Amino acid sequence: MSILVGKNTRLVVQGITGREGAFHTEQMIAYGTNVVAGVTPGKGGGWAVGNVPIFDSVAEARDATGANASIIYVPAKFAPDSILEAAHAGIELIICITEGIPALDMLKVRAFLDTTKSRLIGPNCPGLITPNEAKVGIMPGYIHSRGNVGLVSRSGTLTYEVVYALTQRGIGQSTAVGIGGDPINGTSFVDVLRLFEDDPETKQVVMIGEIGGTDEEKAADFIREMTKSVTAFIAGQTAPPGKRMGHAGAIISGGKGTAADKIHALESAGVRVAKHPGEIAELVAERM
Amino acid sequence: MKLQEFQAKRIFGQYGIPVPEGDVATTPAEARAIAERIGGPVVVKSQVLVGGRGKAGGIKLAKSPQEAEEMAGRILGMDIKGLTVKKVLVDPAADIKNEIYLGMILDRATRRVIVMASAAGGMDIEEVAATTPEKIITVAVDPCLGLREYQTRDIALKMDLPREQLAQFAKICQGLYACYMDIDASLAEINPLAALGDGTLKALDGKIVLDDSALFRHPDLAALRDEDEETPEEQEARLNGLSYVQLDGEIGCMVNATARAWRWPPWTSSSCTAASRRTSSMWAAARKPTKWPLRSASFCGIPKSKPSSLTSSAALRAATRSPRASSRRFRRSRRRCRWSSAWSARTPRKAAPSWPTQR
Structure with a gap:
């Protein structure tokens, strides 16, 4: 077992003929991911990356191949549309890698997604991977190894570092999920923590948060009820304050969202919070 | 990307929000000319992209064009939180009875645009929020429905605005929300929205922060970037x-x-x-x-x-x-x-x- 992706994942790649799309499709196939179709409007009927059939729309691709997950490598201008298209076609799991989608676009997309059964991971995320089964994203596959630690992270590259450190210590991962750092995203820490809690293979969870927002505080509340041990790290502890304008941000956050607040919230929920990323693997190893 | 006060107010004006008829000066002489054109007392306001200008001495009242020139001379070149003042806005002074706060921001926790308002606006709004949070009225806007008129009335009633200002306030709220959505803002704020002696409301300050990711849709706004503000x-x-x-x-x-x-x-x-x-x-x-x-x-x-x-x-x-x-x-x-x-x-x-x- 693992969460969200695995052997049963039948992946469609939106934007498969683009530079990033083509490159990463090749990488994903090389890792063993079951890529069943690609979508590029206007190029349907062709083939991409060897033997992946291209369709003009996600709905067509789903009907023809039974795809159940979609990954989006479409420029920010068009990505909101791609997410909606995938959700409309009834794809259960949508992963959006694209960075720089306007926040107000995501606001509407998320409102629509809430009315469907689709789950969105991202945007602005590295995707997710279940080692030895399916890599659905842009992370380097070789640093992962299969095991019992679940990872969930708002950061991209920091996740790779932690995964690599775990692998170096001989600690494998069940699934590593990057939920993305955008203000409005599809899946929150709590959503993924809940999945890990219910996953029999996952024995421990690593959570990598960042400053800003209150997602980590909400996660802390959820962790109190979790049976599995959680190790966390908060990036941005030394970030200098920007030149702030306006009061709305301060009023709405009520002074929350700083690294210190998040660390405090997590620690009081019984989470071990690492002081630097290198410590995460140590803390996980102690509890193995 | 942050916009200067005068740019924000010009944009607000396009959305039917009443703003003062001031202008921008880069030299004391220009400030004087604007003050002469306005006639009567004016406010000389430093244009820098940082909060707390008033407290830092970057906003001064001038009773005459001469005084406006003198104040502009003092403010231009001043250093406010590490930024040098290169422009001043000269606005007619207003007879302020009460200062209202009105702001909109994208709240990641609720995934909604939040409208915040308070009858206790002005420079100490953050303190108001910290000590008496009940004085801050917030309303979450459904992205599909937009800000409805009844919501703006709700806000106004909770703030105890006089009944004759309800319609004005509703129009300003709607205007600000339309503006927020149209220009892909991540923050739009009027503080103070002043209730004047004659009972009208006027936006005496304006702040806009734009979503950098959406600038590709707004080349006109992207062109407003003030390169003097960057190192x-x-x-x-x-x-x-x-x-x-x-x-x-x-x-x-x-x-x-x-x-x-x-x-x-x-x-x-x-x-x-x-x-x-x-x-x-x-x-x-x-x-x-x-x-x-x-x-x-x-x-x-x-x-x-x-x-x-x-x-x-x-x-x-x-x-x-x-x-x-x-x-x-x-x-x-x-x-x-x-x-x-x-x-x-x-x-x-x-x-x-x-x-x-x-x-």
Whole structure:
């Protein structure tokens, strides 16, 4: 077992003929991911990356191949549309890698997604991977190894570092999920923590948060009820304050969202919070 | 991207929000001419992209054109929180009875645009929010439905606005929301929205922060960017698609992801304790996924030198040109840097390999 992706994942790649799309499709196939179709409007009927059939729309691709997950490598201008298209076609799991989608676009997309059964991971995320089964994203596959630690992270590259450190210590991962750092995203820490809690293979969870927002505080509340041990790290502890304008941000956050607040919230929920990323693997190893 | 007050007010004006008829001056003489045109007392307001201008002495009342000229002379060139004042806005002075706060912001927790309002607006609004949060009225706007008129009436009633101002306030709220959505703002704020002696409402200040990701849709707004507000380094970084943060130490970090950049300073400051306790001076992270060659090139150890360009090769060149590049400490840091990516593989360790901490 693992969460969200695995052997049963039948992946469609939106934007498969683009530079990033083509490159990463090749990488994903090389890792063993079951890529069943690609979508590029206007190029349907062709083939991409060897033997992946291209369709003009996600709905067509789903009907023809039974795809159940979609990954989006479409420029920010068009990505909101791609997410909606995938959700409309009834794809259960949508992963959006694209960075720089306007926040107000995501606001509407998320409102629509809430009315469907689709789950969105991202945007602005590295995707997710279940080692030895399916890599659905842009992370380097070789640093992962299969095991019992679940990872969930708002950061991209920091996740790779932690995964690599775990692998170096001989600690494998069940699934590593990057939920993305955008203000409005599809899946929150709590959503993924809940999945890990219910996953029999996952024995421990690593959570990598960042400053800003209150997602980590909400996660802390959820962790109190979790049976599995959680190790966390908060990036941005030394970030200098920007030149702030306006009061709305301060009023709405009520002074929350700083690294210190998040660390405090997590620690009081019984989470071990690492002081630097290198410590995460140590803390996980102690509890193995 | 932040807009200046005068730009924000011009945009608000286009959405039917009443704003004062002032103008911008870059010299005291211009300020005088504007004041003469307005007639009567005026307010001279520094135009810098930072909060707390009033408290820093960047906003002054002038009773006559001469005084306006004098005030403008004092404010222009003034330093407010590290920014030099290069423009002043000269607005007619208003007979303020009450100051209302009205702001809109995207709240990530509720995934809604939140409208916030308070009858206790003005400079101390944050204190009001902290001490008497019940005086801040908030309403979440459904992205599909938009801000409905009944919601604006609700806000006005909760603020105890006089009944004759209800319609005015509703119109201003609707205008501000339409503006917020149209221009892809991440913050739009009027503080104060002043209730004047004659019972009308007027936006005496305006703040807009735009969502940088949406600027591709708004070339007209992108052109409003005030390049005077950026340091040359910040500007160059932006043009190269880099996130750039200037710190006050002497170690530069060039990193391929923001979160990684965030984790560097504590790492470098703690790891370089033996050499120096200072943190990094340059902290740049490639934001664009197009900078893929950078993915494998984590680099640290640029001694104090201002890179001529923030591309990787230029930063490296700048670093090696520096007179200190030949110092032992720098060579040592370069060596560390080269190792950092494959540290655990190259360093024999008895215990299980941990993250590289330098001894």
